[in-house]
Amino acid sequence: MKILAFAASLRAASLNRKLIALAADAARAAGAEVDLADFHEFDMPLYDQDVQDSAGIPEPCLELCRRIELADALMISTPEYNFSFPGTLKNAIDWVSRVKPMPLKGQVCYLLAASPSLVGGLRCLWHLRQPLEGLGTFVLPTMYSLPQADKAFGEDGQLVDPKRAETLTAQVQQFIETANLLRGKVSSAAG
Amino acid sequence: MKILAFAASLRAASLNRKLIALAADAARAAGAEVDLADFHEFDMPLYDQDVQDSAGIPEPCLELCRRIELADALMISTPEYNFSFPGTLKNAIDWVSRVKPMPLKGQVCYLLAASPSLVGGLRCLWHLRQPLEGLGTFVLPTMYSLPQADKAFGEDGQLVDPKRAETLTAQVQQFIETANLLRGKVSSAAG
Amino acid sequence: MKILAFAASLRAASLNRKLIALAADAARAAGAEVDLADFHEFDMPLYDQDVQDSAGIPEPCLELCRRIELADALMISTPEYNFSFPGTLKNAIDWVSRVKPMPLKGQVCYLLAASPSLVGGLRCLWHLRQPLEGLGTFVLPTMYSLPQADKAFGEDGQLVDPKRAETLTAQVQQFIETANLLRGKVSSAAG
Amino acid sequence: MKILAFAASLRAASLNRKLIALAADAARAAGAEVDLADFHEFDMPLYDQDVQDSAGIPEPCLELCRRIELADALMISTPEYNFSFPGTLKNAIDWVSRVKPMPLKGQVCYLLAASPSLVGGLRCLWHLRQPLEGLGTFVLPTMYSLPQADKAFGEDGQLVDPKRAETLTAQVQQFIETANLLRGKVSSAAG
Numbered sequence: 079m080k081i082l083a084f085a086a087s088l089r090a091a092s093l094n095r096k097l098i099a100l101a102a103d104a105a106r107a108a109g110a111e112v113d114l115a116d117f118h119e120f121d122m123p124l125y126d127q128d129v130q131d132s133a134g135i136p137e138p139c140l141e142l143c144r145r146i147e148l149a150d151a152l153m154i155s156t157p158e159y160n161f162s163f164p165g166t167l168k169n170a171i172d173w174v175s176r177v178k179p180m181p182l183k184g185q186v187c188y189l190l191a192a193s194p195s196l197v198g199g200l201r202c203l204w205h206l207r208q209p210l211e212g213l214g215t216f217v218l219p220t221m222y223s224l225p226q227a228d229k230a231f232g233e234d235g236q237l238v239d240p241k242r243a244e245t246l247t248a249q250v251q252q253f254i255e256t257a258n259l260l261r262g263k264v265s266s267a268a269g
Numbered sequence: 270m271k272i273l274a275f276a277a278s279l280r281a282a283s284l285n286r287k288l289i290a291l292a293a294d295a296a297r298a299a300g301a302e303v304d305l306a307d308f309h310e311f312d313m314p315l316y317d318q319d320v321q322d323s324a325g326i327p328e329p330c331l332e333l334c335r336r337i338e339l340a341d342a343l344m345i346s347t348p349e350y351n352f353s354f355p356g357t358l359k360n361a362i363d364w365v366s367r368v369k370p371m372p373l374k375g376q377v378c379y380l381l382a383a384s385p386s387l388v389g390g391l392r393c394l395w396h397l398r399q400p401l402e403g404l405g406t407f408v409l410p411t412m413y414s415l416p417q418a419d420k421a422f423g424e425d426g427q428l429v430d431p432k433r434a435e436t437l438t439a440q441v442q443q444f445i446e447t448a449n450l451l452r453g454k455v456s457s458a459a460g
Numbered sequence: 461m462k463i464l465a466f467a468a469s470l471r472a473a474s475l476n477r478k479l480i481a482l483a484a485d486a487a488r489a490a491g492a493e494v495d496l497a498d499f500h501e502f503d504m505p506l507y508d509q510d511v512q513d514s515a516g517i518p519e520p521c522l523e524l525c526r527r528i529e530l531a532d533a534l535m536i537s538t539p540e541y542n543f544s545f546p547g548t549l550k551n552a553i554d555w556v557s558r559v560k561p562m563p564l565k566g567q568v569c570y571l572l573a574a575s576p577s578l579v580g581g582l583r584c585l586w587h588l589r590q591p592l593e594g595l596g597t598f599v600l601p602t603m604y605s606l607p608q609a610d611k612a613f614g615e616d617g618q619l620v621d622p623k624r625a626e627t628l629t630a631q632v633q634q635f636i637e638t639a640n641l642l643r644g645k646v647s648s649a650a651g
Numbered sequence: 652m653k654i655l656a657f658a659a660s661l662r663a664a665s666l667n668r669k670l671i672a673l674a675a676d677a678a679r680a681a682g683a684e685v686d687l688a689d690f691h692e693f694d695m696p697l698y699d700q701d702v703q704d705s706a707g708i709p710e711p712c713l714e715l716c717r718r719i720e721l722a723d724a725l726m727i728s729t730p731e732y733n734f735s736f737p738g739t740l741k742n743a744i745d746w747v748s749r750v751k752p753m754p755l756k757g758q759v760c761y762l763l764a765a766s767p768s769l770v771g772g773l774r775c776l777w778h779l780r781q782p783l784e785g786l787g788t789f790v791l792p793t794m795y796s797l798p799q800a801d802k803a804f805g806e807d808g809q810l811v812d813p814k815r816a817e818t819l820t821a822q823v824q825q826f827i828e829t830a831n832l833l834r835g836k837v838s839s840a841a842g
Contacts, residue, residue, distance in 0.1 A: 088699035121697065124739045125732070126661035159698070159745045161586075161785030162778070166697045166745075169738025196578045196607060201785075204543075204583065205735070205778060207402070208395060211410040212734030212774075219402040225578060259450045279508035315503065315548045316541070317470035350507070352594030352777075353587070356551025357506045363541045363548075387769045387798060392594075395734075395774065396544070396587060403543030403583075416769060586781060593780070593792040601784040641832045 079254060079261075081105050082149035084115040086156040086167035093192040093227040096235055098155040100243075101190060101222070104250035105153070113145060117166075125172040139173040146174070146181040151257035152215075153250075155190040155222075158202035171209050183214035186260050188253040190222040198225030216260055220249050270445060270452075272296050273340035275306040277347040277358035284383040284418040287426060289346040291434075292381060292413070295441035296344070304336060308357075316363040330364040337365070337372040342448035343406075344441075346381040346413075349393035362400050374405035377451050379444040381413040389416030407451055411440050461636060461643075463487050464531035466497040468538040468549035475574040475609040478617055480537035482625075483572060483604075486632035487535070495527060499548075507554040521555040528556070528563040533639035534597075535632075537572040537604075540584035553591050565596035568642050570635040572604040580607030598642055602631050652827060652834075654678050655722035657688040659729040659740035666765040666800040669808060671728035673816075674763060674795070677823035678726070686718060690739075698745040712746040719747070719754040724830035725788075726823075728763035728795075731775035744782050756787035759833050761826040763795040771798030789833055793822050 083102045085094035102112040120142040123129060129136075146152065156167055174182060187210060191199025203221045210217050222245070224230055230237055237243040274293050276285035293303040311333040314320060320327075337343065347358055365373060378401060382390025394412045401408050413436070415421055421428055428434040465484050467476035484494040502524040505511060511518075528534065538549055556564060569592060573581025585603045592599050604627070606612055612619055619625040656675045658667035675685040693715040696702060702709075719725065729740055747755060760783060764772025776794045783790050795818070797803055803810055810816040 088697065089701050124661065124694065124697075124742065125737065126739075128662050159741075160748050160782040162741065162782045164698065164745060165738045165740070165742025166699075167738070168732070168735065168741055169697065172732045172738045175733050196580075197582060198578075200579060200582065201586065201781065204399060205781065207398070208774065208778065209733040209735045211398070214410050216407075216410060219405050219407060255454075256451070259454055260447070263446075263450055279506065280510050312506065315470065315506075315551065316546065317548075319471050350550075350554045351557050351591040353550065353591045355507065356547045356549070356554045357508075358547070359541075359544065359550055360506065360547025363546060366542050387771075388773060389769075391770060391773065392590065392777065396590065399583065399587065400542040400544045589780070589784070590777060596792050598789075598792060601787050601789060637836075638833070641836055642829070645828075645832055 079110040080149050081110050081151050082113045082145050083153040084117050086154055086164055088117055094155040094157055096231050097190055097192040101153050101250055104247045108251050108254050110254055120170055122173050125169055143177050143181045150261045151186040153188045156202055158193050158199040161201045162205040163202050186216045186257040188218045192224040192227035194228040196225050198223035218253050222249055270301040271340050272301050272342050273304045273336050274344040275308050277345055277355055279308055285346040285348055287422050288381055288383040292344050292441055295438045299442050299445050301445055311361055313364050316360055334368050334372045341452045342377040344379045347393055349384050349390040352392045353396040354393045377407045377448040379409045383415040383418035385419040387416050389414035409444050413440055461492040462531050463492050463533050464495045464527050465535040466499050468499055468536055468546055470499055476537040476539050478613050479572055479574040483535050483632055486629045490633050490636050492636055502552055504555050507551055525559050525563045532643045533568040535570045538584055540575050540581040543583045544587040545584050568598045568639040570600045574606040574609035576610040578607050580605035600635050604631055652683040653722050654683050654724050655686045655718050656726040657690050659690055659727055659737055661690055667728040667730055669804050670763055670765040674726050674823055677820045681824050681827050683827055693743055695746050698742055716750050716754045723834045724759040726761045729775055731766050731772040734774045735778040736775050759789045759830040761791045765797040765800035767801040769798050771796035791826050795822055
């Protein structure tokens with residue numbers, strides 16, 4: 079079981095980088111191999127069909143596609159920007175969706191969000207399901223929302239609240255279990 | 270593999286009754302046993318916590334819960350009312366969510382929508398995923414949308430357009446395959 | 461300026477009843493006349509087109525339509541049920557949408573939600589906009605979300621946190637101002 | 652009445668460029684002055700808080716903010732990418748949201764979508780309301796959806812179907828009427 083994991087934030091001090099690192103640790107503890115990527119590895123220009131037609135798919139998008147294809151499942155931790163997902167993350171999905179075969183189809187995906195607010199990125203998480211599921215990704219119904227994330231991590235990078243840490247571990251285990259059951263076994267229906 | 274199937278419409282001449290009947294046929298052809306229910310079997314009062322506290326869960330809700338528990342997976346075909354799901358269907362979900370253990374958790378579900386419009390119930394389908402997934406149901410990413418449904422069925426009840434019929438068959442097969450992989454095998458993470 | 465206000469909850473001890481009462485007070489203080497209704501006044505059967513065809517629109521729905529038409533604007537405080545709006549509220553909207561002329565078209569509406577959770581009913585509020593806006597209602601972009609509502613009210617029924625009380629007053633004033641500008645002045649475009 | 656209008660597409664042959672041009676004509680015919688912008692005028696880097704902290708808001712974002720502030724209202728015609736809004740458009744909104752005072756607050760906005768599909772960009776339109784309304788924009792409930800847009804325009808750039816042309820004209824008139832009532836008159840409530 080190989081998992082591609084990244085935080086959909088370019089900021090070095092991102093709370094979502096901290097959260098995805100913990101999710102990666104939990105996945106490794108559950109026996110998975112984790113490719114923990116930096117979102118900067120996939121920096122892409124703004125999507126423009128004219129650019130695609132003249133210059134093709136940009137290399138960082140092809141790199142993201144290769145990494146998705148090498149993985150058996152996907153974990154994304156994302157900030158909420160303006161009551162929805164970040165434009166940067168959707169721009170990456172828009173480019174990836176143009177590649178054939180489209181690597182998100184049939185993938186299993188676990189979503190997380192860290193946010194300083196009380197709401198914990200919930201509006202982002204629910205919005206983000208729609209493009210992913212529309213593209214045929216199995217998004218785990220269970221999602222991890224970390225509210226007040228600016229106060230949630232200790233100096234060692236661990237979650238201060240043991241209950242939240244337990245929930246993260248349990249959800250990552252369920253995700254790996256589900257990915258093991260589904261990955262590569264579900265045929266693609268005409269959609 | 271036993272599947273509970275119903276149209277979330279009370280109207281006798283409902284287009285969604287026709288569509289779920291075809292989905293049930295496709296599921297049987299794929300080897301599943303289908304419990305094709307009439308939504309009237311689950312007629313419930315409007316949800317009111319005071320009623321729940323004084324009189325308990327109404328019998329038609331308990332009946333729906335039993336039928337869900339007897340099934341390995343769920344197919345629902347639903348009309349779109351006012352840019353979202355019908356209040357009647359959500360009212361049933363609201364009652365079911367109060368039963369312990371909550372039978373929708375861990376279920377696998379395939380959603381369909383028939384509509385006379387060009388839009389084919391898409392706004393309903395995407396809205397309906399949220400309460401179901403929030404309750405821990407695995408909703409198949411692939412959904413079946415039947416636009417212009419008032420002209421879609423022949424006198425024999427079959428879909429006039431062979432391509433649409435093929436898509437339905439392929440999606441139902443994928444659904445059964447997925448349900449076989451997931452059902453009863455995924456532990457429940459604290460949510 | 462006359463405002464119809466109600467909590468979309470049937471429960472006597474509903475937190476949303478408390479919240480809408482405060483919103484009604486704020487509207488009166490701002491010079492409006494408020495028709496504070498009990499949602500039980502609009503108890504309707506589950507929507508069924510066959511019932512509509514044989515028995516017509518039920519009287520409680522006609523009563524709700526009359527009350528909407530007598531008002532210049534609308535305030536609804538709603539609980540969140542299962543990550544969306546209550547089926548009961550949507551059932552009322554589904555019935556109302558069948559009445560001609562449809563009284564929600566062109567109405568101005570302010571939405572509130574009280575919830576014991578940290579999330580304050582946000583998933584409900586965002587979902588609820590869609591059927592209302594689809595029906596041509598001007599829903600104020602500003603919405604009032606009251607998290608941890610079980611601890612938010614004092615014995616006098618007022619909000620314990622003065623900042624939250626101020627926000628409510630300011631939002632209600634903005635709502636009345638907006639309703640004054642829009643009400644009855646916007647023609648209906650073919651939609 | 653001055654209106655900023657643009658298609659949220661970078662492609663030269665974009666169907667949404669054609670549609671926004673017609674909406675601009677309708678607005679001018681209704682007496683408005685229209686600033687019809689090319690989305691390329693607002694090309695921005697991917698949002699990155701570290702870039703913002705070190706280099707400030709990029710000039711094309713400041714230009715977009717100035718153009719919004721010079722306008723009394725906003726018309727955006729947008730393609731649907733992957734069941735939601737384009738990442739490019741959201742990236743622009745994410746940058747704009749960081750500018751103080753935030754120019755989208757209190758703006759009146761009319762949304763359109765052209766799409767070759769039968770669905771006419773509806774999933775995009777409904778998703779796009781959420782970040783805009785969350786930021787305090789009054790988004791007109793009426794939206795214009797143009798399905799099968801690849802066949803909808805004649806060689807003269809007009810809509811072939813006279814009914815669709817009439818609807819566009821009527822909606823633009825309603826938008827201008829609403830913008831006239833609201834613009835600059837609504838105070839900002841604490842949100």
